[in-house]
Amino acid sequence: MRFESLYIIRPTEALKKRLEQIDPDVAQMLSEPRLWTKSEGGRTAWTDKDNRAQIKLLFLLRLWSDYVVGASADDRLKACLENMLGIPPFSEDLFDHWWEVERFDGVDECFEEVEHRLSLDQPHLLANSPLPRVEAWLSDLASQEAVASSAP
Amino acid sequence: MPSASLPGELPSTGVVEFDRLMIGTEQYLRWVEKIESRGFLVQQRALTRGTACEIADRVVTVDPERFRYTDLLHESRHIRQIERAEEQGIDPFGEGRFATIRRAWFERGAYEYEQRLGRKFGFSRDYLGFLEERINHYWKRSYQQELRFSLAAQEHFGRLWR
Numbered sequence: 001m002r003f004e005s006l007y008i009i010r011p012t013e014a015l016k017k018r019l020e021q022i023d024p025d026v027a028q029m030l031s032e033p034r035l036w037t038k039s040e041g042g043r044t045a046w047t048d049k050d051n052r053a054q055i056k057l058l059f060l061l062r063l064w065s066d067y068v069v070g071a072s073a074d075d076r077l078k079a080c081l082e083n084m085l086g087i088p089p090f091s092e093d094l095f096d097h098w099w100e101v102e103r104f105d106g107v108d109e110c111f112e113e114v115e116h117r118l119s120l121d122q123p124h125l126l127a128n129s130p131l132p133r134v135e136a137w138l139s140d141l142a143s144q145e146a147v148a149s150s151a152p
Numbered sequence: 153m154p155s156a157s158l159p160g161e162l163p164s165t166g167v168v169e170f171d172r173l174m175i176g177t178e179q180y181l182r183w184v185e186k187i188e189s190r191g192f193l194v195q196q197r198a199l200t201r202g203t204a205c206e207i208a209d210r211v212v213t214v215d216p217e218r219f220r221y222t223d224l225l226h227e228s229r230h231i232r233q234i235e236r237a238e239e240q241g242i243d244p245f246g247e248g249r250f251a252t253i254r255r256a257w258f259e260r261g262a263y264e265y266e267q268r269l270g271r272k273f274g275f276s277r278d279y280l281g282f283l284e285e286r287i288n289h290y291w292k293r294s295y296q297q298e299l300r301f302s303l304a305a306q307e308h309f310g311r312l313w314r
Contacts, residue, residue, distance in 0.1 A: 001230055002208040003255045041255065042199070042206035043223050045162045045282070047289065050202075105292045113248045 003041045006104040007055050009034040015098040018084070026077050029067075034059075048103060056095035060085065119144060160202045162218065166276030170222040170269075175214070183224055187212065187231055209245050210234075225269065229262040236313040250308050253298060259290035261314025 010033045011019070019027035036059070040051055063081055071078035084098060095101075123141035164171050174180040175196070184194045194212045199205070204218040205227050212227060237244040237254075244254065263286045270280050299305045 001255050001258055002206050003252065041259070041290075043162070043204045043226055044200075044206075045160065045202035046200075047285075106294045107298050108252055110248055117249070 001041055002039055005038045005040045005051065006108070007036045007038060007052075007101050008104065009036065009055070009059060009099050009101050012096075012098055012100055015084075018098075022080055023076050026080050029077055030080070052101055052103065053092055055101050056092045056099075057090065059099070059101075060090040060095055064088070064090070115141075162202060162204055162220075162223070163279050163282050164276065165220075165222050165270070165279045167273055170220065170225075170273065170275070172221045173217075174219050174221060174224050175216040179221075180219075180224070183228070187228075190231070190235065192231065207231075207234075222266065222269075226262050226266060229265045230258060233258045233261060233312075233314060240311050242308075242312060250305065253295045253305070253309075254312065256290045256292065256295050257309060257312060257314050260287055263287045263290075264314070 011031050015030065019031050036055060038051065038055065040046065064085060067077045068081050068085070085094065119141045123138060123145055126138055129135045129138060174183075188194060192210045192212055194214060196214050196216050198217065199213065199215040204215050204220065204223040206213045207227065207230055212231075234244045242254075244258070263283050266275075267280065267283050267287075269275070270283065275283075299309060
């Protein structure tokens with residue numbers, strides 16, 4: 001059966017160190033984590049290693065395609081990437097030098113779904129909040145609880 | 153013998169009957185007719201190397217060059233899992249709580265089913281190893297722990313046939 005997998009891509013220590021010496025706008029572009037979704041599964045022999053390798057290679061191609069070949073008039077990022085990536089072909093080793101990728105294998109939750117499931121009988125367990133908007137949200141939950149408990 | 157012995161492909165079971173390609177056989181036609189009568193759509197197209205079949209929603213996509221009898225049995229198990237989940241009022245393709253674990257649960261069930269077939273019909277040691285690897289691939293430790301520690305998870309998966 002098909003399902004969506006989540007991968008988070010982060011800079012390595014080597015990239016962080018490199019970014020300390022470059023333009024802050026470019027550094028921000030390259031240091032922010034990236035979240036990728038990927039459709040996986042089915043009756044397949046594909047392993048975690050295979051899926052991870054695909055992410056790494058496509059990530060490099062995406063950088064090259066969008067920010068080097070397809071660079072805008074502001075080509076500061078292009079210059080930095082050309083220097084970091086070197087000349088194609090790009091490999092997994094190159095990715096591993098500058099980035100790391102983690103597949104999310106934990107239990108995922110949707111806030112709204114959890115809120116819907118728990119709000120009617122649980123909000124009194126939560127302390128008041130000094131943040132006015134969060135406090136108003138807690139009050140709304142408490143009033144829903146009161147209505148629910150007074151219902152016949 | 154299909155492409156099972158090529159690098160990257162699904163491994164051979166070691167039993168000719170189970171490695172037999174299905175497309176063009178009477179058995180396959182009957183299978184398609186049967187599951188389409190139950191609200192599934194079967195389509196054929198080439199899939200990526202190492203993949204014989206995919207199910208998304210109620211669409212079953214089969215790779216004609218790869219789809220063997222053992223794959224048909226695996227997918228049949230999924231079809232029944234989907235139907236039985238729906239009978240329990242659970243949307244097998246839905247999102248929300250337990251959705252990810254549920255898909256892993258179904259894969260675990262289908263591969264465990266193959267393990268039972270393998271023991272009965274003498275699948276190769278390599279293939280049995282592949283099945284074990286697949287179960288570990290899908291049935292993550294975090295899912296096992298959720299099931300161990302959450303009453304709600306135990307209740308949900310207690311209702312869900314695999």
